[in-house]
Amino acid sequence: MKKKIVFWVEEYFYDPNLFQKFLSILFLPLSFIYCFIVYLKYKMSKPYDFGIDIVSVGNLSVGGSGKTPLVTALAQHYENSAVVLRGYGRASRGLVVVKNSNEVLCNVDVSGDEAMIYVQKIPHAIVIVSENRAEGILRAKELGAKIIFLDDGYSKHNIKKLDFLIDVDSVNSSCIPSGPIRERLWSKKEAVILKEQIDFKRVVELKNKSDKMSLVTAIAKPGRLDSFLPEVLSKNYFEDHHLFTKSELEDILRRDGADSILLTYKDYVKVESFGLAVSLLDLYFEVDERVFNIVDNYRRK
Template sequence: MKLKTPRWWYRRQGGGALAVLLQPLAALFADQTARRIAGDPGYDPGVPVISIGNLTVGGSGKTPVVREVLHMLARNGVDAHAVSRGHGGRLPGPIQVDPDRHTADEVGDEPLMLAQDHPVWISRDRAAGARAAVEAGAQVVVLDDGHQNPSVRKTRSVIVVDGETRNGDWPFGDGRVVPAGPMREPLEAGLARADSVIVMLPTDLATPDPELLAVFGDYPVRVARLEPLRSPSAGPKVGFAGIAKPWRVEQSLRAAGVDLKAFHGFADHGTYTDRELSALARGAEALGAGLITTEKDWVRLPPEWRRRVESWPVRVRFEDEDVILNLLPQDPRDRD
């Protein structure tokens, strides 16, 4: 059973006594992560490797950044393949994702979404996945969610951070590691392995919070935004999402002018049961509304439900279009 992300994780001084009680487990988790990272020099696949990761448990916009990186590299004539663990899928890999054949239960929702446009490999053994991608012709490997995985040697490591700091939110909460907070590892440890930071802003926020920028010191910081690929269809809607921060989807739908009658949050990567979907459909019908969800959620729906639910895809827009290309050597065959 998957649990929804605790809202208090992303509040300063959130969790209170519960966060304090969970701190010993958090310290153990952080120690295990540090030992794993320190003990593996990483497999060198022979081509540049860009790692797109984050410091928190989801909700930063990492996978849309991976997709845009693949788009940008393809536009510049670079054959780039993504490699993912395939979180939420049951196949161990390495296997190239085929969106016409595979399901989210097999390969995970994020790889299935990315594979609509680009070559994507899933592998619980990231090194084996990178090897398979290179053997298939990849000139660049883009690691989806690779920052805490040391098994592949990285040319560049990029961290994606949710830049929304309004209404009491803070991307790192109180800086506590899971399960006492949202951090996968202490902030300083994660930043020490990063080459640059991408701050994801909502479309209605002009500039990042200066206090947030100060956290990154001299690290290169780039700004990006999630923007809808198209406007939702007309009429009232009931929204739902099973991502790390479902409340962000609700905010974005309202900001896009959707007449949102209700919104329901579910656990990240969770499987929707027919009972849950039927309840959503009955609730929407009672309100005279249609159902709408994220593209990541939509690919997890059974085929018969995809016809009844509207997908709301988004893409990343960088303020600096050369943000990723500047991270690579001039020739992908030449590496640092």
């Protein structure tokens, strides 16, 4: 049931049918109320200076946009970096230090899938999950971080930071619940808009390719993968952040007669301990030097 609801909502936001378009119009009064409340929250916030360089990567809409690979590319570039994120889909609450500068302190169930990507792809970085980003920032400072990257931090207007926003095309520019927009780019709110193919480019490497692969993925808007996919026996979509069981994947391998399961890195970190045959769609971003120059010019001298 959860899977059906999640996919229905993604369709409603990004590829609505006639009935969903009608619903969207009906919800417009609620969208105006929602957007006004979010605006008041923004106006009432005063950015607090934590005495450390903080860079946020976010987007205005619901769903995936490339925040994780962009944060990864940026944090890889700087020594003594930390990544602080909420940790969607994790089986824990509160602040958890997933990795200090030396060692991993929990498993993927506790950290959530995105945090574990950062652990594996940025070996030198501190990684912290926390619903309260301010607490996460303070803990990262205590652990020795010199620059902190916030995954999905645009709405944290109480934090003094450099804001990057990934530009995402959408046929529906209405606020929730009429559309996918979580928050507007408010006037007087400074943010740097980053565009794909201009400020960054996606690169996908297919690793451990087999002759017969079945795609399994639990990412938002899984259709985004189509342009990168090799030939596969089947496409098996699960809701974003789904926690796989070994038997689920074994059933797909058996049903398709597949040699391996084809996964994104976000899914791989949740199933690598299963010992199954895995092929990997490894996505990373090549970031234009201009973006790093913006960060360097923002940093404290």
